[in-house]
Amino acid sequence: MRGLTHGLLWAGLLTALLVGLVQGARLYRLAGQNQLIEQLLAGRDVEVEDLADAPPSLRMARAVYLRKAGRYDDALATLNVLLRQAPPALQAQARYNLGNLYMAQAQEKLHAGNINDATPLVGLAKQAYRDALIAEPGYWDAKYNLEVAMRLLPEMDRVNSGDEADDGREKTQLWTTLPGFPRGLP
Secondary structure, three states: OHHHHHHHHHHHHHHHHHHHHHHHHHHHHHHHHHHHHHHHHOOOOOOHHHHOOOOHHHHHHHHHHHHHOOOHHHHHHHHHHHHHHOOHHHHHHHHHHHHHHHHHHHHHHHHOOOHHHHHHHHHHHHHHHHHHHHHOOOOHHHHHHHHHHHHHOOOOOOOOHHHHHHHOOOOOOHHHHOOOOOOOOO
16 A cells, blocks of 8 residues: 555656646746747847747737838738638737738828828728627727728718619719718818
8 A cells, every 4th residue: 555655646746747847848938939029029020930830929929010110011921821820819919910001001102192002901901900800899909990991091882873874863972972061162
């Protein structure tokens, strides 16, 4: 009986040691990931080799860094990988950041005076925010940014030209479909 007790104590001690080693390795890996995220927040890029086995949260941080650095194509590629590989909990955040990427590009185009180039980017941003809200309906930041995008480029009611032309009714004027009242004289 005594041998069995000693055997169980040693087995318990080895199990505790093994669990401690696994947890220590996990903490070491998390500390390395946190260090890489701090590096991104400080404005320094991370080597792509460091992201080979990185979790989606670290890839998300790099995509945000790339967007802020103005490297939109790299950020878009990173977010597209995230959309395919991220767990459902990060899907909404990835789509939200994708919308932010499109809005940043649209704002640059607007400041440069390229309204025609900015219009489709705002439309893509609105769709990305909607997708984020589908994934997580209570995502307040996505709701707010969607509202900003809607104010920047409101959606007009589409008129079926074939039905109205046959009825003899006149087409509605553009200003009647816009929200609010028109200002100034016609």
